[in-house]
Amino acid sequence: MGMKSDRVIEIDHLSYDYPDGTSALREIDLEVFRGESIAILGPNGAGKSTLLYHFNGTFIGKGKVVVLGLPLIKENLKEIRRRVGLVFQNPDDQLFCPTVHDDVAFGPLNMGLEEKDIRNRVERALGMVGLPGFERRSAHHLSEGEKKRVALATVLAMDSEILALDEPTDNLDPAGSQALIERIRQIGQTKIIITHHLALAMDLCDRAVFLQAGRKIEDLPMEKLLQNRDLLERFGFDADLAQWMYERKKKAKNQNAK
Amino acid sequence: MRHEFLDHHSGVESPVHHLDPRAKVLVFFSFIFIGVSTPPHSIPVFMILVAGLIGITWVARLPLLHLVKKLLVLLPFLLMVTASIPFMKKDGLAGGYNLGLGGLSLSRSGLWIFWNVLIKSCLGVFSVILLYSTTTFPQLVKGLERLGTPRVFTVLFSFMYRYSFLLVDEIHRMKRARDSRSFGRRWFWQLKTLGHMIGTLFLRSFHRAERVYGAMLSRGYQGTLPGVSLKRFGLGEYLFLMIIPALLVTRLLWG
Numbered sequence: 001m002g003m004k005s006d007r008v009i010e011i012d013h014l015s016y017d018y019p020d021g022t023s024a025l026r027e028i029d030l031e032v033f034r035g036e037s038i039a040i041l042g043p044n045g046a047g048k049s050t051l052l053y054h055f056n057g058t059f060i061g062k063g064k065v066v067v068l069g070l071p072l073i074k075e076n077l078k079e080i081r082r083r084v085g086l087v088f089q090n091p092d093d094q095l096f097c098p099t100v101h102d103d104v105a106f107g108p109l110n111m112g113l114e115e116k117d118i119r120n121r122v123e124r125a126l127g128m129v130g131l132p133g134f135e136r137r138s139a140h141h142l143s144e145g146e147k148k149r150v151a152l153a154t155v156l157a158m159d160s161e162i163l164a165l166d167e168p169t170d171n172l173d174p175a176g177s178q179a180l181i182e183r184i185r186q187i188g189q190t191k192i193i194i195t196h197h198l199a200l201a202m203d204l205c206d207r208a209v210f211l212q213a214g215r216k217i218e219d220l221p222m223e224k225l226l227q228n229r230d231l232l233e234r235f236g237f238d239a240d241l242a243q244w245m246y247e248r249k250k251k252a253k254n255q256n257a258k
Numbered sequence: 259m260r261h262e263f264l265d266h267h268s269g270v271e272s273p274v275h276h277l278d279p280r281a282k283v284l285v286f287f288s289f290i291f292i293g294v295s296t297p298p299h300s301i302p303v304f305m306i307l308v309a310g311l312i313g314i315t316w317v318a319r320l321p322l323l324h325l326v327k328k329l330l331v332l333l334p335f336l337l338m339v340t341a342s343i344p345f346m347k348k349d350g351l352a353g354g355y356n357l358g359l360g361g362l363s364l365s366r367s368g369l370w371i372f373w374n375v376l377i378k379s380c381l382g383v384f385s386v387i388l389l390y391s392t393t394t395f396p397q398l399v400k401g402l403e404r405l406g407t408p409r410v411f412t413v414l415f416s417f418m419y420r421y422s423f424l425l426v427d428e429i430h431r432m433k434r435a436r437d438s439r440s441f442g443r444r445w446f447w448q449l450k451t452l453g454h455m456i457g458t459l460f461l462r463s464f465h466r467a468e469r470v471y472g473a474m475l476s477r478g479y480q481g482t483l484p485g486v487s488l489k490r491f492g493l494g495e496y497l498f499l500m501i502i503p504a505l506l507v508t509r510l511l512w513g
Contacts, residue, residue, distance in 0.1 A: 058472045078478065086476045092424055093469040098396035098416050110478030138396075140423040154477065 006034040008068055008162055008190055009055060016050055016061030024050040025061060026214040032162075037191040039201035039222070042211035043235065048166075048194045049089065051211065055164045055192065056084040068161060082111060085155025089166040089194075091147035092139070100126070100142075100150050101135035107158040125157035126150075129183050145176035149183065162190045169200055198237050202226060202245050210235070267320050267391040273494065274318035274392045279401025281495040286389040288502045292509050293381040298374035302512040304381070310501065311384055318392050328387050329380055336379060343372045395419045421466070428462060429455075 009032035016025040025047045032038060040048045053059040055067060057077045065072035067080050085107075088094045097103040104122045113121070126132055129149035139147060148168065155163060168184060169177035181203055184191070195201055201208060201222065208225045210218035218231060225231065226246035229239040268275070274282070289307060296303045315322050390398060396416070403412040432455050436448075 053472070056476055058476060078480070081476055081478055086473075088469065088473050088476075090469070093466065094473045096417065096420055096470050096473065098399065098420060102396070106474075106479075107477035110480065139420065158477065 008032050008034050009192075010064070010066040011054070012064035014051075014054065014061050014063035014065060016047075016054070016059060024214055025054075028063070028211075028214075028216050030209065030216065030219070032190060032192065034161075034190055035188075036207060037193070037205040038207045038209055039205035040192065040194045040209050040211065041196070041201060041235065046211040047214040048211050050214075052086065052164050052166055052192065052194055055162065056081050056086045058086065082158065083160055084162045084164060085158055085160030086164045087151050087155055087166060087168065089170055091144070091151040094151040094154060095139040095147060098138060099135065100131075100137045100139065103139065103150065104135075104153050104157045107154060111158065121157045121159075122153075125153040128156050128187070129153045130179070145172050145180070148172060148176075148180060152180075152183070156187070160189065162192070163187065165191065165193045167194050167196070169195065169197060198232075198242060199245065202242075202249065268394040270319055270392075272317065272319045272392070274314060274498075276494070277392075277498055278489065278491055278495045279393050279397040280405055281491065281498045282389055282393055283398070283401050283405060285498060285501050286385040288505055289385040290382045292505045293385075294378050296509060296513055298370050298377070300513050303508055304377050306508050306512075307381055307505070310505070311381070311388060314388060314392075318388070320388075320391055325384070325387050325391065329383055332379060332383050336376065340372050340375050343368050343375070421463075424466070425459070425463065428459060432458065 009030065011028055011030040014025055014028040014030075015023070017023050028047075028051060030051075040051065042048055050059060054061060054065055054072065057067075057072050057080055060072055067076075068083055070076040070080055072080065095103045097106060101122055104125050105118050108118045108121050122135060123132070126134055129152050131146060131149055131153070134142075134146070134150065139150065142150065148171075152165070152168065165184070169180055172180065177197070177200070181200055184193075185204055191204065193201070193205060206222050208218070208220055208222055209216060210231070218225075220228070223246065226242045226249075229243075232239045232242050289311065293304070293307050296307075312322065315325060393401070396419075399412050399415050399419075402415070403409065436451055436455065
């Protein structure tokens with residue numbers, strides 16, 4: 001893996017309590033390197049989203065968080081948010097403008113870019129998610145799958161160095177989620193993806209981080225996870241399916257090598 | 259789910275729909291102002307105003323009858339305000355009923371006041387109906403903003419528009435959830451449930467607002483929404499704006 005200078009996220013002993021006193025994260029350590037794709041796995045309420053919200057300072061907990069060399073403090077939030085794109089789980093939270101164009105242009109506008117540059121970025125981002133020409137549509141007239149893709153486009157238009165996605169295929173039908181997975185695969189940035197879908201994690205990520213009750217309990221390469229029956233079964237994944245996916249991936253890799 | 263309860267006809271293709279929203283806001287508001295400032299006795303002015311609105315409806319290829327039906331929203335309010343006015347006695351009687359419970363009589367000035375309220379509110383509401391039937395909501399908001407409406411209001415309008423659809427969805431979902439679990443109860447038992455539903459709706463909206471604000475912050479929001487430009491006025495816009503002096507002349511000649 002990369003050198004120390006390639007480290008884009010550095011989290012040291014991060015804890016976070018909700019205002020009502022519930023502890024959401026406890027003593028989390030995590031390092032993310034440039035170009036990596038990481039799957040964050042774990043049961044509901046394990047603190048996955050809370051951790052994700054720390055990557056761009058939506059939440060700020062106790063402990064050390066350094067993003068792209070910048071400590072997570074108020075003065076750095078503007079810069080950090082420009083460089084880390086966060087896609088929320090519910091696209092209706094992400095899309096708050098009257099039209100698709102306005103939503104995708106929102107980030108670039110806040111970055112103070114020229115109008116022509118903004119138009120190009122909107123066009124390119126919508127192209128990347130496979131929805132060219134959707135600029136004038138309204139969010140409430142889109143299907144769930146289209147909403148999810150526009151939500152992704154809103155951060156792609158910002159050219160962020162890190163993408164943090166909260167359950168990108170949640171609520172989608174199989175064809176819709178497969179289409180979205182293909183789109184995400186083609187994005188070159190560092191990716192951190194919360195998911196419950198092992199297939200998605202295996203397809204897109206090379207590392208898996210497990211959270212449970214606010215603690216990080218595992219951090220291992222994806223290939224190791226697919227062969228770790230105990231761990232998979234403990235979290236309710238189908239270990240046989242994982243084994244089969246692992247074999248298939250290995251076969252595909254070998255064929256590519258030839 | 260699909261909703262188009264507000265700007266149902268705003269997607270129609272017509273010369274009026276293609277006009278700059280600012281021109282439309284100005285013209286339709288001048289209909290309202292001139293209508294309101296006309297004394298009730300100036301029937302010709304009202305006739306010309308109504309003819310003007312019907313003319314625009316025709317050019318905009320909108321179904322007149324459908325739009326007139328929307329005026330019915332006004333009816334309950336109008337009735338509440340005006341029901342007693344014709345019976346106010348000020349001058350000579352216009353006519354009278356004897357209902358056996360004592361006399362009910364119509365006064366002439368009361369009837370004029372009734373007419374005044376009726377025609378002006380109908381004109382006003384019909385102008386607004388035409389405005390939002392020929393302009394998409396996002397354009398309307400941009401037009402208002404460019405005409406000097408404070409940002410706070412226009413931002414509020416766009417959020418209201420965007421999230422009214424979700425709110426309606428939310429209400430439908432809760433209503434369905436309630437109906438599938440409550441049957442055979444009398445209506446006054448349901449009042450308590452209704453209270454809970456309203457409370458839940460408020461809490462859900464509140465939490466959504468927090469998440470939306472988080473999403474805005476995540477994309478660099480710092481308290482001001484950057485503006486988006488509108489195209490410049492062309493011949494069509496200037497021609498359309500000529501309606502305003504025409505209305506003014508009408509008002510001064512016959513008012």
